[in-house]
Amino acid sequence: MCDSDQKLRQALMRIAEVAQTAVDSGPYTDEDDSKPHGETMRGSHTHAGGRNAHCSIKQLPDRLVEKAAKTAISINPVNRVSFGPIGAVARGLVLSPAAISVLVGKYWGPQQRQLTVSFLDGGPSDLRRRIIQHMNAWNQTAGISFVETRGVGKVRISRNQAGYWSYLGTDILHIPSNRPTLNLQGFTMNMPEREFHRVVRHEAGHTLGFPHEHMREELVALIDPEKAYDFFLRTQGWSREMVDQQVLTPLSQDTIMGTPPDQDSIMCYQLPGSITKTGEPIRGGIDINATDAAFAGRIYPKVSAERAPSIQAGMGLADEWSPSEDVEVDEEMVQ
Amino acid sequence: MLHVRVGDLLLFGATGGRVLEGGTAVELVGVFSPGVVSDDGCVLSPAGPPTSALFRALQSGQARIEVIRGDPWQATPETRQIAIVVAAA
Numbered sequence: 001m002c003d004s005d006q007k008l009r010q011a012l013m014r015i016a017e018v019a020q021t022a023v024d025s026g027p028y029t030d031e032d033d034s035k036p037h038g039e040t041m042r043g044s045h046t047h048a049g050g051r052n053a054h055c056s057i058k059q060l061p062d063r064l065v066e067k068a069a070k071t072a073i074s075i076n077p078v079n080r081v082s083f084g085p086i087g088a089v090a091r092g093l094v095l096s097p098a099a100i101s102v103l104v105g106k107y108w109g110p111q112q113r114q115l116t117v118s119f120l121d122g123g124p125s126d127l128r129r130r131i132i133q134h135m136n137a138w139n140q141t142a143g144i145s146f147v148e149t150r151g152v153g154k155v156r157i158s159r160n161q162a163g164y165w166s167y168l169g170t171d172i173l174h175i176p177s178n179r180p181t182l183n184l185q186g187f188t189m190n191m192p193e194r195e196f197h198r199v200v201r202h203e204a205g206h207t208l209g210f211p212h213e214h215m216r217e218e219l220v221a222l223i224d225p226e227k228a229y230d231f232f233l234r235t236q237g238w239s240r241e242m243v244d245q246q247v248l249t250p251l252s253q254d255t256i257m258g259t260p261p262d263q264d265s266i267m268c269y270q271l272p273g274s275i276t277k278t279g280e281p282i283r284g285g286i287d288i289n290a291t292d293a294a295f296a297g298r299i300y301p302k303v304s305a306e307r308a309p310s311i312q313a314g315m316g317l318a319d320e321w322s323p324s325e326d327v328e329v330d331e332e333m334v335q
Numbered sequence: 336m337l338h339v340r341v342g343d344l345l346l347f348g349a350t351g352g353r354v355l356e357g358g359t360a361v362e363l364v365g366v367f368s369p370g371v372v373s374d375d376g377c378v379l380s381p382a383g384p385p386t387s388a389l390f391r392a393l394q395s396g397q398a399r400i401e402v403i404r405g406d407p408w409q410a411t412p413e414t415r416q417i418a419i420v421v422a423a424a
Contacts, residue, residue: 162348162404165368165383174373183381206382236351236407242366246384246407269408 106169106209110301112143115207118153120180121160127189131157134196135204137288141297144208155207156180159187164199169209182207197287198266205267205288208296213268214282216261217250222282228275247275264289337417341424345390349402351412352388357398360421364389384408392421 117135119128132146135155139145146155154172158180165183166172172181182203187195213219228247232238238246262268263283270284285292339345344364352363367387370380384407390400398419405412 161369162386163350163383165381165386167379167381171373171379174375174377174379175371179371181381183383183386203383212382232351232407235412236366236403237353237363237401238351238366238407242385271408 106171108144108170108209108300110143110299110303112300112303114145114147115155116149116151116153117146117155117157118149118151120156120158120178123159124189127187130189130196131184131187131200134200135207137197137201138204138208138293138296141293141302142208142300143297143302144300146204152177155182157182157184159184161185164203166203166206168206168211172207194286198285201288202266202285205292205296208300210267210296211251213262213265214271214284215249215251218261219263219268219282220248220250222276222278222280223248223271224275224277227277231272231275262289262291264291266292337419338422339392339419340422341392341394343392343421345392345419347388347390347402348386349388349404350384350386350407351403352390353401353403354390355399355401355416357396357419360392360394360396361398361400361419362391362393363400364391390419392419395421395423397421 117132128148132148135146156175156177156179161180161183163183163185167175167181175181184199184203187200225243225248229240229243232243232247233240262285264285266285266288268282268284271282273279273281276282288296337345345361349366351366354361354363365388366385367389368380368383368385369387370378373379388402398421400417400419402415402417403412404414
């Protein structure tokens, strides 16, 4: 496991630990709560044990994130973070340094939140209500809910563009407000209930920042490239390059936060046995399963508004100091 | 039958496509996903299969193309053939 992967997992373990504490054991209390907040504890933040013993991961002020990313990459190129599907689609494009810090930040954060939803094509109220109800299936365990607004929603749903798709997590905030962030081609009240479970919940999962499960390295490894090239050329007319981009390029391990690969996750497509090495299909999920629900609940804990600030503090919000105190990193130091 | 001129681009909402006949008159440029360049310069693209097939009229002649829609990961896509006549620009 590489360093960055390990750090990410540690951070997630930390989220889960803090969330679990908050959910199971009443208000989260840091052992340092007796100390004045705002006091920097770097270097002296030691715990001899106890229920909440931990090391908080502090973050830099926003203005320094890009610089820090550059420095990290200069020191060790392995620190470069890439994002599988986007990297594939944008192959050949050079992402700006700022993207490095953005691409790891599709996660909405641990605070409970409501995401407003609007429908660009209108549509009958019973259909809109039904779609939002299925999106909120995640809310059974996760602290994020979807609520319709008559204004411009953060989540903007269309039904008249091609395909089923959604932008990932906080990326939706970058999409121009007249464009959809989630598309449900041709969805009507006549659509079978199972499609609302399979498609609407899947796309809502993307909005929560969950990528495709079948792009996990372990599942991509089950696919026979030659069979895949033949299958997609025959059925879709895709070139080998297209198949490489769409099917055979796994998510970078650096960006994955999650459970072990799960063929039954709602975020996993069904893949036919005709493209796998063994001839066995990848089953694919047809609804949010227990693992999905538990993971969503751990990443987006359901906590009261009163507890959220202490969870934020426990996770280590960005530290702050005056810009005049910023340290310029000597380039010779990173050579 | 679709009548176009040399240099015209034909964009279909589709997951795939191919030129069945007349490859000298029409070419498949590619199959694409929508994308947005965000204000910080990052290229954002949604998770999901590609949604647009782009063809280009290369020179005068006739062609027949196939436009493919549906879940690319299942073997039962919906296809539609379209005849194209390309006239000089």
